[in-house]
Amino acid sequence: MTTRSTVLITGASTGIGATYADRFARRGHDLVLVARDKARLEALAVRLRDETGAAVDILAADLTQPGDLAAVEARLRDDARIDTLVNNAGAALSGPFIDQSTDSIARLIALNTTAPARLASAIAPRLARAGTGAIVNIGSVVGLAPEFGMSVYGATKAFVLFLSQGLSVELAPKGVYVQAVLPAGTRTEIWERAGIDASAMPDLMEVGALVDAALVGFDRREPVTIPPLHDASHWAALDAARLGLVGDLRQAHVAERYRPAA
Numbered sequence: 001m002t003t004r005s006t007v008l009i010t011g012a013s014t015g016i017g018a019t020y021a022d023r024f025a026r027r028g029h030d031l032v033l034v035a036r037d038k039a040r041l042e043a044l045a046v047r048l049r050d051e052t053g054a055a056v057d058i059l060a061a062d063l064t065q066p067g068d069l070a071a072v073e074a075r076l077r078d079d080a081r082i083d084t085l086v087n088n089a090g091a092a093l094s095g096p097f098i099d100q101s102t103d104s105i106a107r108l109i110a111l112n113t114t115a116p117a118r119l120a121s122a123i124a125p126r127l128a129r130a131g132t133g134a135i136v137n138i139g140s141v142v143g144l145a146p147e148f149g150m151s152v153y154g155a156t157k158a159f160v161l162f163l164s165q166g167l168s169v170e171l172a173p174k175g176v177y178v179q180a181v182l183p184a185g186t187r188t189e190i191w192e193r194a195g196i197d198a199s200a201m202p203d204l205m206e207v208g209a210l211v212d213a214a215l216v217g218f219d220r221r222e223p224v225t226i227p228p229l230h231d232a233s234h235w236a237a238l239d240a241a242r243l244g245l246v247g248d249l250r251q252a253h254v255a256e257r258y259r260p261a262a
């Protein structure tokens with residue numbers, strides 16, 4: 001008898017996470033769904049069990065709360081059926097930095113960076129030992145563009161991209177696939193939750209199209225998947241420029257332009 005692999009998805013009660021749940025269930029996986037809203041998770045679990053035959057567990061957790069986060073970490077560490085983690089739960093923070101409260105900034109950083117890093121840390125050693133599995137981290141194109149004026153949200157998403165790329169370097173040779181997915185504006189509740197009027201946003205991507213595109217990148221084992229980027233050569237050029245810069249660093253020598261005038 002073969003065991004069906006299980007995918008743990010955070011932020012699965014709605015939006016991108018709920019759509020991943022739908023798609024992975026239809027691909028023949030069992031699921032563990034994580035979010036705060038237990039009633040919504042239960043409703044999704046009932047529908048997916050009914051429509052796909054998948055075994056679906058729910059784990060109600062507020063990922064900004066250390067105790068709740070620890071329970072999800074324990075599940076990832078101990079449940080050997082889980083071979084894929086989708087680090088999707090996240091939120092945005094609108095308005096200028098100087099108008100954001102220090103506490104709301106700290107909460108956003110906890111949800112968008114501490115939680116995915118801790119959850120990846122909980123599962124990665126087991127996957128590396130098994131030589132298989134995947135970690136999918138949902139970033140954002142906002143993490144590429146300080147000019148968008150969402151400094152803290154963008155910084156959390158830059159963290160997600162860097163973490164994903166670093167983990168890919170470390171874990172790919174051990175057989176573990178790590179993917180960063182960078183959506184642009186997508187039609188979900190994130191806007192309303194952040195107090196942004198989505199109806200005023202032009203041209204949002206539909207969530208099903210976003211997740212289906214991300215899964216094309218997943219199946220290709222792309223390290224970085226950017227569904228709204230039409231000319232892939234832009235990403236290749238950015239990466240090549242970055243590697244060129246890194247190759248030009250000479251640790252022991254100050255660059256000519258910084259040498260004090262004699």
Ligand SMILES: NC(=O)C1=CN([C@@H]2O[C@H](COP(=O)(O)OP(=O)(O)OC[C@H]3O[C@@H](n4cnc5c(N)ncnc54)[C@H](OP(=O)(O)O)[C@@H]3O)[C@@H](O)[C@H]2O)C=CC1
Pocket residue numbers: 010011012013014015016017034035036037038040061062063064088089090091092111138139140141182183184185186187188189190191193
């Ligand atoms: N929509 C967009 O335009 C874009 C979204 N993204 C990223 O995609 C990811 C998903 O966002 P999206 O689907 O749009 O947003 P939604 O607001 O639709 O969904 C967010 C999900 O995260 C969960 N969540 C929020 N806070 C917590 C918390 N403290 N603990 C546990 N779960 C939490 C919510 O469930 P609950 O309330 O039940 O806890 C919900 O399931 C995020 O990381 C976001 O940054 C990236 C680029 C663009």
Ligand SMILES: CC(=O)[C@H](N)C(=O)O
Pocket residue numbers: 092093139140141142150183184185186190191194
């Ligand atoms: C609120 C946003 O800016 C959006 N989720 C994004 O990451 O593009």
